Amino acid sequence: MIPFLDIQAINKPYEKELIEASIRVIQSGWYIMGQEVEAFEKNFATYCGTSFCIGTGNGLDALSLILRAYKELKVLKAGDEVIVPANTYIASVLAISNNGLIPILVEPELHSYNLNPMKIEAALTPKTKVILPVHLYGKTASLSDISTIAHQYNLKIIEDCAQAHGAIYQSKKVGSLGDAGGFSFYPGKNLGALGDGGAITTDNPELFQTIKALQNYGSKQKYTHLFKGVNSRLDEIQAAMLHVKLKYLDNEIAKRRTIADYYLQHIQNEHIILPKNTNAKSHVWHLFVIRTPFRNKFIAHLEKYGVQTMVHYPTAIHHQKAYREFSHYSLPLTEKIHKEVVSLPLHPALTDYHIEKIVTAVNSFTP
Numbered sequence: 621m622i623p624f625l626d627i628q629a630i631n632k633p634y635e636k637e638l639i640e641a642s643i644r645v646i647q648s649g650w651y652i653m654g655q656e657v658e659a660f661e662k663n664f665a666t667y668c669g670t671s672f673c674i675g676t677g678n679g680l681d682a683l684s685l686i687l688r689a690y691k692e693l694k695v696l697k698a699g700d701e702v703i704v705p706a707n708t709y710i711a712s713v714l715a716i717s718n719n720g721l722i723p724i725l726v727e728p729e730l731h732s733y734n735l736n737p738m739k740i741e742a743a744l745t746p747k748t749k750v751i752l753p754v755h756l757y758g759k760t761a762s763l764s765d766i767s768t769i770a771h772q773y774n775l776k777i778i779e780d781c782a783q784a785h786g787a788i789y790q791s792k793k794v795g796s797l798g799d800a801g802g803f804s805f806y807p808g809k810n811l812g813a814l815g816d817g818g819a820i821t822t823d824n825p826e827l828f829q830t831i832k833a834l835q836n837y838g839s840k841q842k843y844t845h846l847f848k849g850v851n852s853r854l855d856e857i858q859a860a861m862l863h864v865k866l867k868y869l870d871n872e873i874a875k876r877r878t879i880a881d882y883y884l885q886h887i888q889n890e891h892i893i894l895p896k897n898t899n900a901k902s903h904v905w906h907l908f909v910i911r912t913p914f915r916n917k918f919i920a921h922l923e924k925y926g927v928q929t930m931v932h933y934p935t936a937i938h939h940q941k942a943y944r945e946f947s948h949y950s951l952p953l954t955e956k957i958h959k960e961v962v963s964l965p966l967h968p969a970l971t972d973y974h975i976e977k978i979v980t981a982v983n984s985f986t987p
Contacts, residue, residue, distance in 0.1 A: 622965055622974050624928040627807050629969035630872075631814070634864055638814070641860035651856045653836070660859040661819070663866060667786075668795035670821040672828040675854025676835060679782045679804025682818035683715035685852065686778050686800045687750070689830040691719060692847055695749070695776065702750040703743055703775075705735040706937065706954040712754050712780050713937050715802075724748070725938060725946060727953045731896045733757060733909070737765035750776045755784035755794050757895070757932070758810065758876075758906035763789050763797045770798075778802065781821075783906040785811040786873050795821035805862055810876070810906050811869050813858040875968040876905040879975055883908055883964065886979045891918075891987055893960075907932055911960040914987040918962060925981035930963045 631638065645656060657675050665673035676682045690696040698720035704712055706725035716723040726743050729736045735753045751770055753761035763777075770777050777798030781787075784794045785803060795801030805817035822828055830847075833840045838849025877900060884894055893911040897903050909932065912918050919929050936958045938946035964978060 621926045621928055622970075622977065624930045624963070624965050625808055625967055626969050627812070630812075630967055631865075632969070634868065637864045638861055641864050642857060645857045645860050648856075653853055654856045656856040656859040656863065657854050660854070660863045660866070663863065664819060665821060667866060667869075668793045668801070668821045670796045670801075671823045672821065672825070674820045674828065674831050674835065675859060676818040676820060677852035677854065678816045679802060679806065679818040680711045680715060681835075681850070681852040682802035682804070682820045683712065683752075683778065683780060684718055685831050685834055685850075686802060686820055686822075686827070687715060687719045687721060688834055689827055690750075690776065692830055692834065693826065696721065699747065700749040701745060701747040702752050702778075703735075703740055703748060704752045705754050705756070706949075706951045707733060707933075707957050708754045708756060708780065708937070709782075709933060710937055710940065710942070711782070711804075712752060713943065716752070717943075721750075722747070725949060725951065725954075727951055728756075728957070729762075730953060730957070732759055732762075733895075733957060734759060734761040735766065737762050737769065740766070740769050744773060748773070748775060750778055752778045752780060753798075754780040754782075755787055757909050758784050758787060758904040759895075759897070760784060760787045760789040760794060760797075760902045767797075776800075782806075782809065784904055785809065786869055787904045788901040796823070799824060800827060805858070810872065810904055811862065811865060814861045815855070815858050817854050817858045817862065818852075819854065872968045873904045876966060877903070879966050879970060880905045880908055882975055883966070883979065887982050889983050889985055891985060892982060905966055907963045908966040909961050909963050910982075911957070912962065913960055914985075915960055915962055917987055918985055921985045922978075922981050925977065925984075927965065927978050927981050929965075931961060932963050933958060933961075 661673040779801035782804035800822040803819040805813040838847030938949040
C-alpha cells in the first residue's frame with residue numbers, strides 16, 4: 621500500500637540533524653521560551669518577509685490569538701463579523717466563534733477552492749470587521765482583489781496560512797500579505813514539527829506585543845498580568861525541529877511541484893477533475909485535490925491498486941453539529957466540493973515508482 625502520507629520517510633533525510641537538535645535542547649536544561657524559539661521566530665519571520673513572528677502551541681491558537689489581540693486593542697468587539705470561506709477546515713471558523721465573533725460563511729471559487737472575492741461585498745454588513753482568507757490546499761487566495769475590498773471598507777485581513785508555508789503571491793510570501801498570518805506546524809504540514817506547533821507573522825509592533833503577552837498568561841513581565849491570557853507557546857524542542865526543517869522547505873516545495881506537474885500532465889480520465897494552477901509559485905501543493913462525482917467508487921478502486929487516499933473534508937461546516945446554527949445556510953458550491961473532493965498522495969518522499977503507480981491507478985478508473 622502506498623500510504624497517503626509517510627511522515628517518517630519525509631523526516632528521514634534530516635534524522636541526524638533532528639537528533640542533534642533534540643540533544644542540544646535536552647542538554648541545555650531550558651525547555652520553554654528559550655533560545656531555540658527565539659532563533660526560529662527570527663528566521664521564520666525573515667523567511668516570510670515580516671518584521672515579527674510569534675511561536676504558538678498550534679495553528680488554531682495562532683488564529684485565535686490574532687483575533688483576541690485585536691479585541692484587546694479595541695479594533696474588534698464581541699458580535700463583530702468575520703468573512704471566511706465556507707469550505708475551509710473547521711479551525712478557521714473555531715478561531716472566530718471562540719472569540720465571541722460571528723463567522724460569515726462565503727462560497728469559494730470552484731477553480732481555486734479559495735474565497736471568491738466576487739461574493740464578499742454581498743456578505744458585508746456594518747458589523748463586518750475582518751476578512752479571513754484561507755490559502756487552501758497550498759494555493760494562495762486572490763489577495764489583490766480581497767485587499768481592494770478590505771481597503772475600501774476599512775477591514776483587517778488575517779491570513780490562514782496553515783496549508784501554504786512558502787507560497788508566493790505577487791512576489792510576497794503568505795503571512796506577509798495581510799495584517800497578520802496564522803500558521804500550523806502540525807506534523808503533516810509542508811513545514812511540520814514532530815508534535816504540535818503554530819506561529820503568527822505580522823509587521824504590526826503593537827499587535828506583536830499584545831500577542832506576546834496574551835500567549836503567556838497575559839504577561840510581559842513575570843507575575844504581572846495585563847490581560848486574562850492563555851498558555852500557548854511553541855516548545856523549545858519543536859522550535860529546534862522546525863529550525864532544522866525550515867532550511868529544506870524550499871527544496872521540498874520544489875519536489876511537491878514536480879510531482880504535481882507530473883500528475884497534471886499524465887492523469888487523463890474524463891471522470892476526474894484536476895486542480896487548476898495558473899502560477900507556479902502561488903501553489904506549494906500541500907494537498908493534490910481532485911474531484912469526482914463517483915468518490916466512493918474511486919476511493920475503493922485506488923485501494924485495490926494499493927493507493928491510499930484522503931478526503932479533505934467530507935462534511936461542510938454548516939452541516940456540522942457544532943455549528944447547527946448555520947444548518948439553514950444554502951451553500952451549493954461548498955456542498956458540491958465537499959461531496960466530490962479526494963486527495964491523492966503527494967509528498968517529497970514519493971518515489972518515481974509510487975508516482976507512476978498512482979497515475980496508472982487513477983487513469984484506469986471507470987465508475
